[in-house]
Amino acid sequence: MKIVAVTSCPNGIAHTYMAQEKLEQAAHELGIDIKVETQGGVGVENQLTAKDIEEADGVIIAADRQVDLSRFHGKLLINENVRAGIHHPKDLIERIQQKKASVYHSETQDENAKLSSDEKQKHKGIQHVYQHLMNGVSFMVPFIVVGGLLIAIALSLGGEKTATQGIVIPDDSFWKPFEKIGALAFSFMVPILAGYIAMSIADKPGLVPGMIGGAIAADGSFYGSDAGAGFLGGIVAGFLAGYIAKWIKQVKVPKAMAPIMPIIIIPIISSIIVGLIFIYVIGAPIAGIFAGLTAWLKGMQGANIVILAMIIGAMIAFDMGGPVNKVAFLFGSALIAEGNYSVMGMVAVAVCTPPIGLGIATFMNRRKFNHNEIEMGKASFTMGLFGITEGAIPFAAQDPLRIIPANIIGAMVAAVIAALGGVGDRVAHGGPIVAVLGGIDKVVIFFIAVIIGSLVTAALVLVLKKRSPIVATAGGHETSIEATENTRHADATTNDATTNTDASQTQMIHKNTTMIKTQPMTRDEAIEHMVSNLDKHGYVKDKATLTRDIFAREAESTTALGMNIAMPHAKSAGIKEPVVSVLKNNAGVMWESLDGTVPQIVFLITVPEHSHDMHLKTLQNLSRHLMDDAKREALLQSETENVLYQHMIEIMK
Numbered sequence: 001m002k003i004v005a006v007t008s009c010p011n012g013i014a015h016t017y018m019a020q021e022k023l024e025q026a027a028h029e030l031g032i033d034i035k036v037e038t039q040g041g042v043g044v045e046n047q048l049t050a051k052d053i054e055e056a057d058g059v060i061i062a063a064d065r066q067v068d069l070s071r072f073h074g075k076l077l078i079n080e081n082v083r084a085g086i087h088h089p090k091d092l093i094e095r096i097q098q099k100k101a102s103v104y105h106s107e108t109q110d111e112n113a114k115l116s117s118d119e120k121q122k123h124k125g126i127q128h129v130y131q132h133l134m135n136g137v138s139f140m141v142p143f144i145v146v147g148g149l150l151i152a153i154a155l156s157l158g159g160e161k162t163a164t165q166g167i168v169i170p171d172d173s174f175w176k177p178f179e180k181i182g183a184l185a186f187s188f189m190v191p192i193l194a195g196y197i198a199m200s201i202a203d204k205p206g207l208v209p210g211m212i213g214g215a216i217a218a219d220g221s222f223y224g225s226d227a228g229a230g231f232l233g234g235i236v237a238g239f240l241a242g243y244i245a246k247w248i249k250q251v252k253v254p255k256a257m258a259p260i261m262p263i264i265i266i267p268i269i270s271s272i273i274v275g276l277i278f279i280y281v282i283g284a285p286i287a288g289i290f291a292g293l294t295a296w297l298k299g300m301q302g303a304n305i306v307i308l309a310m311i312i313g314a315m316i317a318f319d320m321g322g323p324v325n326k327v328a329f330l331f332g333s334a335l336i337a338e339g340n341y342s343v344m345g346m347v348a349v350a351v352c353t354p355p356i357g358l359g360i361a362t363f364m365n366r367r368k369f370n371h372n373e374i375e376m377g378k379a380s381f382t383m384g385l386f387g388i389t390e391g392a393i394p395f396a397a398q399d400p401l402r403i404i405p406a407n408i409i410g411a412m413v414a415a416v417i418a419a420l421g422g423v424g425d426r427v428a429h430g431g432p433i434v435a436v437l438g439g440i441d442k443v444v445i446f447f448i449a450v451i452i453g454s455l456v457t458a459a460l461v462l463v464l465k466k467r468s469p470i471v472a473t474a475g476g477h478e479t480s481i482e483a484t485e486n487t488r489h490a491d492a493t494t495n496d497a498t499t500n501t502d503a504s505q506t507q508m509i510h511k512n513t514t515m516i517k518t519q520p521m522t523r524d525e526a527i528e529h530m531v532s533n534l535d536k537h538g539y540v541k542d543k544a545t546l547t548r549d550i551f552a553r554e555a556e557s558t559t560a561l562g563m564n565i566a567m568p569h570a571k572s573a574g575i576k577e578p579v580v581s582v583l584k585n586n587a588g589v590m591w592e593s594l595d596g597t598v599p600q601i602v603f604l605i606t607v608p609e610h611s612h613d614m615h616l617k618t619l620q621n622l623s624r625h626l627m628d629d630a631k632r633e634a635l636l637q638s639e640t641e642n643v644l645y646q647h648m649i650e651i652m653k
Contacts, residue, residue, distance in 0.1 A: 001032050001033065001057050001058075001096075001097065002032070002033040002034070002035075002055055002056050002057055003027065003032055003033070003034045003035075003056055003057060003058050003059070003060060003093060003096055004034070004035050004036075004037070004048050004052050004053055004056040004058075004059055004060075005020075005023050005034060005035070005036045005037070005059065005060040005061070005062065005085075006036070006037045006038075006039060006048070006059075006060075006061050006062070006063060006067050007019040007020045007023070007036060007037075007038050007039070007062045007063060007082060007085055008038070008039035008040070008062075008063035008064065008065045008067060008082065009040075009063070009064050009065070009082045009134075009138075015064070015082045015083070015086065015390055015393075016038050016039065016040040016082065017038060017040065018085075018086050018390070018393065018394075019036075019062045019082050019085030019086050019089075020036040020038050020046075020085075022085060022086050022087075022089040023036055023060065023062065023085055023089045023092070023093070024036060025089070026089035026090045026092075026093055027089075027093055029090070030090065030093055030094075030097075032093055032097075034093075035048060035052055039063070039065065039067065048071075050071075053071060053072060053075065056075060057076065057096065058075060058076035058077070058078070058096030058101060059072045059075045059076065059077045059078070059096075059104070060077075060078050060080075060085070060092050060093070060096065061077065061078065061079040061080065062080055062081065062082050062084055062085025062086075062092070063079075063081070063082055064081050064082045064130070064131055064134045064135075064138075065131075065134060065135045065138050065200075066131070066132075066135045066199065066200040069104060072104050073104060073105060074103060074104070074105070075103065075104055076096055076099060076101045076102070076103055076104075077101060077102065077103070077104040078092055078095055078096065078101045080092065081131070086393070129239075131200065132197050132200040132201050132238075132239065132242065133197060133235065133326075134326060135196050135197060135199070135200035136192070136193040136194065136195070136196040136197035136200065136234075136235075136238055137193065137326060137330055138196070139192050139193075139195075139196040140189055140192045140193040140196070141333070141428055143185050143186070143188045143189055143192055144185075144186065144189055144333050144336065144427070144428035145427060145428050145429050146182070146185045147181075147182040147183065147184070147185030147186040147189075149182070149427050149434075149437055149439060150178050150179070150181055150182030150185065151178075151179055151182035151183065151186075151426055152426050152427055152434075152437060152438040152439035152440075153175075153178060153437065153438055154169055154175040154176070154178035154179040154182065155169065155179070155426075155438065156437075156438030157175055157438075158170075158173045158174060158175025158176070158178075158179075159175075186336070187218075189218075189231070189234075189334070190214045190215070190217055190218040190228070190230065190231060190233065190234035191210075191211045191212075191214035191215045191218065191234070192211070192214070193214060193231060193234040193235065193238060194210045194211060194213050194214025194217065194234040194235070194237040194238035194241065195207050195208075195210035195211035195214055195238065196210070196238070197210060197234075197235065197238025197239060197241075197242060198210025198211075198213070198237075198238045198239075198241040198242035198245060199242070200242065201238075201239070201242025201243060201245070201246055202241075202242045202243070202245035202246040202249060202266075203262075204262060205245045205248075205249060205261075205262045205263075205266040205267060205270070206241055206242045206245040206246065206270070207267075208267035208270075208271060209241035209244065209245055209266075209267055209270035209271040209273075209274050210237065210238050210241040210242060210245075210274075212241075212271045212274065212275060213237030213238070213240060213241045213271070213274040213275065213278060214233075214234045214237045214238065216237070216274075216275055216278045216279065216283065217229040217230075217233030217234050217236070217237045217278060217283065217286070218230070218233070218234065220283075220287050222275075222278065222279050222283060223278065223279050223280075223283030223284045223287070224284060225283065225284050225287040225288070225291075226291075228287060228290075229278075229283060229286040229287040229290055230287075230290040230334060231290075231330065231334035232286055232289065232290050233278070233283065233286045233287065233290065236282065236286060237274060237278060240274050240277065240278075241270055241271075241274045244270045244273050244274060245266050245267075245270040248261075248265075248266050248269055248270060249261070249262075249266060253265075305342075305419045305420070306416055306419060306420070308343070308346070308419065309346045309412070309415040309416045309418065309419035309420075310412045310415065310416060311328075312328050312331075312332070312343065312346040312347060312350060312415050313346065313350040313353075313408070313411035313412035313413070313414060313415030313416070313453075314408050314411065314412055315327065315328035316328050316329070316347060316350035316351055316389065316411055316415075317350060317353065317354050317389070317392075317404075317407040317408045317410070317411035317412075318404065318407075318408060320354060320389045320390055320392050320393050320396060320407070325351075325389060328347060328350075329347055329351070329428075331343065332344035332346065332347035332425075332428075333347075333428035336425075336426060336427075336428060341424030341425055341426050341441060342419065342422070342423070342424055344424070344425035344426075344427075344428065344430075345418050345419070345422075345423035345424045345425045345440070345441070345442075345446070346415040346418050346419055346423070347415075347425065347430055348387070348418070348423070348425040348429070348430035348431065348434060348440065348446070349411075349414040349415055349417070349418045349423065349430065349446060349449040349450050349453060350411040350412075350414055350415045350430070350453075351387050351388075351389045351430035351431060352384040352385070352387050352388075352389070352430055352431035352432065352450060352454075353384070353407070353410045353411045353414045353450060353453040353454050353457055354384070354389055354391075354392035354407035354410065354411060354457060355380040355381065355383050355384030355388065355389060355390075355391030355392045356380075356381055356384035356385070356450065356454040356457075357384075357406070357407070357410050357453070357454040357455070357456070357457025357458045357461070358377060358380045358381075358391075358392050358395050358403070358407075358457065358458070358461060359377045359378065359380045359381025359382075359384060359391075360381065360454055360455065360457075360458040361377070361457070361458040361461040361462055361465075362374050362376075362377025362378075362380075363377065363381075364458060364462065365462050368462060368465050369465075373394075373395065376394050376395065379391060380392060380394075380395070384431060384454075385431055385432050385433060386431050386433045387429050387430035387431025387432075387433060387434060388431070392407055395461075399465065402461065402464040402465055403461065405460070405464075406457050406460035406461045406464060407457055409456060409457070409460060410453045410454060410455075410456040410457025410458075410460065411453060411457075412453075413449075413452060413453045413456045414449045414450060414452065414453025414454070414456075415449075415453075417445070417448060417449035417452060417453070418445065418446065418449040421442055421445030421446075421448070421449065422441070422442050422445065423440065423441060423442045423445050423446045423449065424440070424441035424442065425439060425440055425441070426439050426440075426441070427439035432447070432450065435447065508578045508579055508580040508605075508618065508652070509580050509582070509645065509648045509649055509652055510537075510579065511641070511642070511645050512533075512537045513530075513533060513534060513537065513539070513579055513580070513581040513582065514581075514582045514641050514644050514645040514648060515529075515530075515533065515581075515582065515583050515584070515641060516583075516584045516585075516586075516638070516639075516640070516641050516644060517529075517583060517584070517585045518585070518586055518587060519585075519587060520585075520587040520588065520589075520590070521585055521587075521589050521590070522589065522590045522591075523554075523560075523566075523589060523590060523591040524551075525589075526583055526585070526589045526591070526602050527547070527550055527551070527554075527568060527602075527604065528547065529583070530581045530583055530602070530604045531543060531546055531547050531550070531604075533581065534546075534575070534579060534581060534606070538576075539575060539576055539577060539579050539606075540574060540575060540576065541573070541574055541575060541576050542573065542574040543574065544574070545572060545573055545574030546570070546572045546574030546575050546606065547574075548574075549570040549571070549572035549573075549574060550568055550569075550570045550572070550604070550606070552570075553568065553569065553570050554568055558591070558592055558593065560591045560592060560593030560599050561593065562593050562596075562597055563597060563626070563632065564588075564597050564598065564599055564600040564601065564636065565599060565600075565601055565602075565603070565626060565632070566589065566591055566593065566599035566601075566602045566603070567602075567603045567604075567605065567619065567622065568602065568603075568604050568605070569604070569605035569606070569618075569619060570605075570606055570607075571607050571608070571609055571611060572606060572607075572608070572609060573608070573609045575606045575607065575608055576608065577608065578606070578607040578608065578611060578618075579606050579607075580603060580604070580605050580606075580618065580622075580648075580652075581602075581603070581604040581606070582601065582602070582603055582604075582644060582645075582648055583601070583602040583604070584600065584601050584635070584636075584638060584644055585599075585600055585601075585602070586600065588600050589602060600636060601635055601636065603622060605618050605619065605622075622651070622652070625651045625652075626651075631647075631650075631651055634647050635647050635648070635651075
């Protein structure tokens with residue numbers, strides 16, 4: 001089976017590529033051929049060709065932005081948000097495998113007809129609105145970032161302090177054009193937001209009326225208001241233009257008019273309707289609401305601003321780049337254009353606190369994290385420096401009940417310190433990178449807020465997180481191991497729980513590889529003893545390679561699964577044929593296990609490199625049988641190697 005997929009998130013920074021990675025990993029585990037196109041911040045990468053799509057058995061869309069679906073006509077298609085691609089990649093692939101998806105027809109005007117009944121429910125209401133809104137936000141953010149950074153650079157390098165106006169740039173300064181270009185970029189914010197919301201709803205015919213409606217919303221002179229309707233007006237204009245254009249698209253017209261409908265008729269009629277509605281009906285009321293909101297924020301002092309900061313911090317950290325995060329981010333960034341930098345200052349410290357804090361936690365106490373988490377910690381810390389909250393997602397996905405509260409509390413602390421210290425952010429972005437580029441007011445307080453908030457997150461994570469067992473690698477170095485290793489084997493066990501055991505698995509058990517020892521052993525001694533025994537009886541092609549591969553797998557996470565059982569395993573070029581070695585040790589093997597029990601039976605599963613998934617099938621079968629208390633106890637009570645061997649043959653049948 002071959003599947004193609006498209007991933008995309010509002011900012012195109014992290015979620016896009018995380019969903020790609022998760023889908024590719026899940027497809028590899030399921031034996032599915034997949035190609036994933038990413039529509040990220042740098043543009044389209046790994047683009048699907050017409051041949052790729054033609055050969056595909058199904059299509060997965062995991063995106064929070066609008067994706068052109070017309071090229072997938074006639075294909076089984078699943079359309080979900082980007083988070084589904086990150087958290088439920090196997091489910092998406094299995095839905096294609098099981099044909100629990102509908103065939104997409106590009107000529108169908110009714111969007112709901114393109115979706116299965118389950119998907120209709122998921123894409124209605126809030127989710128559908130959120131997807132359109134995020135499409136607008138994703139195109140708006142670069143304009144705010146560029147505008148803010150240009151203004152920040154101009155102020156930091158060419159600004160002069162005045163007694164009444166603060167820092168200003170003289171008209172004859174070299175840096176004045178930079179400030180003007182930045183201000184121009186800012187002026188595009190609301191029209192771009194509205195235009196791409198409308199385009200998400202109605203495709204290209206919605207773009208022009210959306211941008212015109214957004215421009216009218218931003219200019220209060222159209223409806224007799226001193227102030228424009230701001231980003232709230234832009235959002236309303238975008239949805240209004242989009243649904244009006246979509247409604248006009250459904251009107252039946254003569255074939256001769258069809259070619260000019262999307263480029264002339266629909267944009268003109270939609271623009272007139274949206275403009276008149278804004279000018280005569282809703283423009284002034286929305287402008288009044290936005291002006292009142294801005295005035296309220298500017299007037300907040302003392303305890304009120306603390307409450308606001310706590311809310312902003314909690315929203316930013318709650319879903320780390322998701323819809324709640326984006327609402328707070330959009331709120332702060334839109335107020336920049338109104339001259340209110342304090343809310344974005346709170347956002348700026350909150351967005352980087354969770355990823356930096358989690359990175360610090362992995363640096364402070366490596367023993368509480370597995371190898372993969374330690375590597376994730378480095379990436380998370382780096383992403384935090386660049387204001388990318390999504391760096392914290394992998395940790396939260398694995399342990400949400402501990403990580404998310406720690407993230408929220410740390411971000412709230414940071415936001416409160418920023419609010420009380422008067423931190424401002426002139427750029428619609430956060431993290432130390434913005435401070436380095438000169439976009440932050442009260443830089444010292446900014447860094448104090450980030451450091452304290454990150455340390456609070458790190459401390460809470462270390463207090464709440466359970467200690468991960470430690471084992472030594474073959475070289476004697478310590479490495480942390482994952483306390484949830486059982487999920488790796490649980491997947492292998494449950495995926496094929498009802499599959500008949502391959503008869504060849506009984507042939508992997510041999511009397512000369514079934515042993516009972518009485519003296520205490522360490523994990524390394526047990527593995528090396530079993531490898532030496534395999535070598536002695538002619539099963540080994542290259543002892544050093546086999547030993548290295550077994551310990552390399554063990555370094556990832558412990559294979560001591562609990563209940564006095566350990567199952568080290570490896571696919572290696574160092575073994576000639578599939579073999580299961582069994583070592584029973586009444587004294588126990590010193591081996592950190594998931595439940596704290598000392599392994600008394602060790603199953604070493606070794607298969608040649610070309611054996612595909614034989615070792616996984618053996619793990620499935622063996623793990624399933626060892627959940628039977630009677631069978632497990634029979635092995636533990638075996639007093640001779642012959643009895644142990646006979647019990648193993650019975651289990652592997």
